[in-house]
Amino acid sequence: MVAAVRDPAYRDGLALVLGSGLTSVVGLAYWVLAARLLPPAAVGVDQAALSAVMLLGGVAHLNLTYALLRFVPVAGRAARRMVVLGYLVVVLLAALVGGVFALGAPWWAPELVAAVGQDRLLVFFGLATPVWALFTVQDYVLTAIGRATLVPLENIVFAVLKVGLLAAALTATVTGAIAVSWMVATTVLVLAVTVWLLVRALPRFGEEHTVAARPVTLRELGRFVRADYAGSVCQQGAMFGMPLLVLALTDPAATAVYGVVWQLAQTLFVVSSGMNQSMVAHGAADPAGADAARRRTVGRSLRLVVPGAVVLALGGPLVLAVFGDHYAREGAVVLALTSLAAIPYAVTSSMVGAARLRQWGRIQFGVPAAAAVLVIGGSVVLVPALGLAGAGLAWLVGQSLVAVVILLATARWLPPGLSGRIDAVRSAGLLRRVDSAAAHLRLPEASAWQVRRRLAGGSESVVAVIGPDDGPHGALLKASDTPRSRDGLAWQTEVLDRLHADERLGRLHALLPEVLGAGDVGESYCVIESLLPGESGLHALRDPERTETFVASATDAIERLHRCTGRIRVVGDAELRAWVHEPLDRVREIVPTVLRQETHWLAEHLDAALRGRRARVGWTHGDFGPVNLLADSDGRVTGIVDWCEARPDGLQVLDVVVMSQFCVVHGTGGPELGTLVQRWLADPPDQVRRAQRRLGGDPVDPRVLTTLGWLQHVAEVARKSARAAANPVWNRRNVRSPLRRARQVLDRGVSPAQPEDPPVRA
Template sequence: MSQQIESTPRKGLGALSAWTAPVHRDGLALVLSSGLSSAVGLLYWILVARLFTPEVAGVNSAALATLNMLGAIAHLNMQNALLRFVPVAGTGTKRLVAGAYAAAITTAALTGIVFALGAPVWAPEMVAVAGLGALVVFFAIGTPLMSIFDVQDNLLTGLGRAMVVPVENLVFALLKIGLLVLAASVAIPGGIALSWVIATAVAVLAISSWVFVKLVPRHAAVPTTVEPITIKGIARFAGADYTGSIFWQCAIYGIPLLALSRIGAGYAATYQIVWTMAMALYLVVTGMTQSMVAHAANDPAGARAARRATSKRALMLTVPAVAVLTLGAHPILSIFGGYYAETGTWALVLCALSALPNIVTASALAMARVQRRMAVLIVVPATISVIVIAGSWILMPAWGLVGVGASWLVGQSVVAAVLTVTERRHEREPLPAA
C-alpha cells in the first residue's frame, strides 16, 4: 500500500503519473472542490460587501461562522470517523453511516437550541437584529444541516466518490449566490444567513438521498479488507480526535464572534472575507490529507511515506497561491471596497503566510489518524487554537485584525517547528499497534 501511495512514475509520463495515482487524484479532486467553492465563495462575499453595509454583513457573517462552529462541534467528529472507518467497514457500512447521521443530527439540534436560547447573554447583537424566536428556529434547523454538510465530503471520499465533491460544492456555491441576490432584491431580513442555510438544506437532502439509496449498498457489496469496527473503537478514535477538533473549530469559526464583541461588526465582516481567502489555502492540504487517510487506512506502516508525498504536493500547490495573496492583498481586498482593504490587508498577509506551516501540522494530524496516535490529535489543534484565540483576544483592541493574523502565524509556526523535531524521533521508533 505504501508503494501505491507514493506512486512510482511510469516511463514517458514523468511527474504527471504521480499525480494520477488514486490517492493524489482524489486529493486533487478535493482541492479542486475547495478551489471552486472558494472562488465562488469570494464572489458571494463581494456581493455581500456591495449589497449590504459592513455592520449588517458583520452580524450575519458572525451568525454563519457560529453556525459552522456549532455544526462542526456537534457532529461528534463523525466527519473523520467516517473517513477513517468507511473504507474498511464492509457489510457494516450502512449501520455505521446511519448511526453517524443520527448522532450528528440529534446532538446538533440540541446544541443549536441551547446556543440560541442563551444568545441574549453571549450574542445580544444577533438577538437585536433577528429576535430571539427567529434565532432559535434558525439555529435549531441550521445546526443539524451544517453538521451533515460537514460530514458529507469525507463520507463521499470514504466511499470512493471524491470526484463528485467538486460538483456538489460548486452547485451549492452557485445556489447560495442566487438566493443571496433574491434576498437582497426583496429586502428579506437576515437574507445573507438564510441564503446560506437554504442552499445547505438542498445540498444535504440531495447528497444524503444518493448516499443511502445508491452508494452505501454498492460499497457494502464490494469485497474489501475489513477491519473490526466496534462502538468502543470508534468512540476511542473519535473521542480523541473530537477533543482536538473542538479547539480547532473554535479557532476557525469563533473569531468572527470574538471580533463582533471585541472590536465591532465592521471588523467581523472584514475578517470573514480575509478568512475565506486564507481558508482556501488551508483547504489545499486538507483535501490532500483527507484522501491520504482514506487510501492509507489499511496500511498504518505506510503512513509516513504517504505524509511525505502528500506534503510535497500540497506545498507545490500552496506556495504560488500564498505569494499571490501576500503580494496582492491590498488590491484584492479593494475589490470588496475601501473599508475592507483598509482594515484587512495586513491580516490577509499574515493569515496567508500561516498556510505554509499549516501543511506540516495538517499532515501530521492525518498521519496520526491513520496510526491512531491519539495524543497528537488532541495536543496539536489544542495548542494552535489556544495561541490563536488568546492572542486574538489580547491583541485585537490595539492591533485590530492584524493581531488575529499574527496569532495564526505564530501558532502554526511554533507547533510546526515542534512537530518537525519530534517526528524525526518517531521515525526511528516502531509503530504502535493499531
C-alpha cells in the first residue's frame, strides 16, 4: 500500500478524491442548511438551475478539460499559451451557450421561467455558465501541471465560502439564495486560481519541462477534442441534465429530493473521475501503458467506491433524515440504486480514460454515449411508472450493462467460444475501419480494390485478402489498433525491407512477402503485403504424402537464411539478455508467486550453460512453424510469413528447434507443447543435435536448447496476448508444468518417467 501511494498517479488521484470528499462533507452542511430553511419546491428550482449551468458549462468547454490534461504535460513552454487560448474559447462559447439557453427557456424549461423570470434567467446563465466552465477546467489544469494536491484546498475554500454566502443570502432574503451563493463562491475561486496559474505556476512548469516537451499540433488537438467532446456531452447530459428531466417528469419537490440524492451519490462518482484524471495526466507520455494503467485505476477506484456505495445504500434513510423527513421518505430507494451505480461507473470511466491516452475516438464517444442513452432513456420510461426510484434504477442498469460489455471485451481470459465471438466482432469492426487502406497508402489503382475475404482476426488485429474485385491479383492487408500490435507490424515492415535489401539472400527473396505500403489509416496501423502462392503449411504437414517433403523443405529454407546471414559469436551479456533474461521476465509475470523462484533458478542455469560459448548468430524468424509457412501441392515451401518476431542477432538454431517442436504439436494427433517439451527434456530428439552440427559453434546441451525453444514461444505469447497467457488451462499445461520439469531435469540430471500432464490433441 505504501508503494502504491508513492506512485505519482495514485497520489494525485487520492488528492483529487480527498478534495472531492472534503468538499462533500462541507457541502452536506450547505445542503442541510438549504433543505432545512427553504421549502422543497424552492430547493428543486435552484437545483435545476444549477444543474443546467453545469450541463451548459460542460457543453461549452468543448471538453478542453481532458485535452489540456492530455497535452499540457508534454507542451513545455507552450503550456501557458495553450491554457490561455483554451480559457478564451471556453469563456466566449459558454457565454453564448448560456445566453441561448436562457432565451429559449420558455420552450425547453418553462418551469424555470415561471419560477424565476426571463430577465433574471438571462443574466444568471450569461454570467454563471462561463464562470462554471472555467471552474471545471482549472482543476484539470492543476492536475496536468502536477499540482493536483492543491485541488483539495481549493475545494475546501469553495465549500466553506458557499456555506457563508448562503447564510448571508438567506439572512438578506435574497431570491434564489442557493444559486447566487454558489456562483459568487465560484467566481471568487476562479479569479484567484487563474491569476496564480498564469502569473506563476504555468511559466515555472514550462521552464521545468522544456526538455521533455514535444510539439502539439492543432490537428492532433482537434482530433482528440472532436471525439472526446461528443462523449463528454453525453456524460454531462446524464449527470447534470437529469434534474431538468426529473423536473419535467415530476414536480419541483421531487426534483429537490433527486438533487440532494445526486449530491450524495456524486461523491462516489467523482472518486473514479479523480483517479481517471490522474491516470490521463501521468500516462500522457506513455500511451502504450494504457491497459495496465486502466486496470490499476479500476482497482484503486473500487477500493474506495465499494465501501462508500454499501454505506449509502444501507444507511440512506439515516443520511437523508439530516435533510428532513421529506427527503428521507422519498429519496432512500433512489439513493441506494444511484450509489450502487457508482461501482460499474469505475469500469466505464477508466475505459474512457484509457481511450483518451490512446486517442481512440470511437471508445471516447461510444462508452459515455451508450451509458447516457440507457440512463436518460431508461429514466423517461421508468420515472413515470416507478417515481424517483426509476431514475436510480436507470442509473444502475445503464452503467452495469456498459461495464459488462467492457469487462467482456477487455478480459484477460474468457472461455474460447465466448472470446472467439468477441474477437470476431472486434476484428470485423477493425476491418471496416481500414477497408480503404489501399487508397490511403496510395497503391496503384487502389480505388478499385476491395476486401475479398478475412483470413484471421483476434482481439488486436485483422488479416484479410484485398484486391481488384474482378481481377486475379491481390494482396494481404494486416491492420492493428493497439500499441503493442502496431509496434509488431511496424517492426515486420522494417524486417522485410531489410531482408529484401540484403543481396546475400538471393533466391530466398522469392519466399518473403514484399511490403507494398504501410502507414496509419485513421487510428490503426496497416501493412499491405504481396500475396504469396501456396496454402497453409498445416495442410501439407497433415498430409501423409507431403509431410516429409514439407519438413525437409522448411528446414532447408530456414537454414539457407541462417547460412547467408549468420556468423559465429561468443555469447555475452547482450545475447543472454535477449535470449534468456527478458523472456523469463515475461514468463515470471504470468506464473504464480510460488513458481517465480523457479524462473530465477532457470535464468541462472541457462546463463551459465550459454555464457562464453561460440554460437551462430544472425537473422532468425522467431516463430518458425507450419502456421507461418506456405506450401505447394507437392509440399515444397513457397512462402515464409509473419516476421513480427524476427531478430537480426537471434540464436539461429532455435528456429530449427521451434520448427521441430511445432511439426509434432501441429501434426495429426500431436500433444500440446508443454507435454512435448517434458518428453524432450527426458529424451532430446536427434534433430536438435543435428541442427547444432550443421550450423557450427560449440555444442550445447540439447535439453538447454529444448528449454530455450519453449521459452521463446511462451514468452512471445505472454507479450502478444494477455488473454492467452491468462488462460488457466493453457498456462498450467504449457508454462507451469514445463517450468517445474525443466528445473527438475536440468538441476538433478534425471529424466522423469512420465510427463506431468497427459497428451492432449491440438
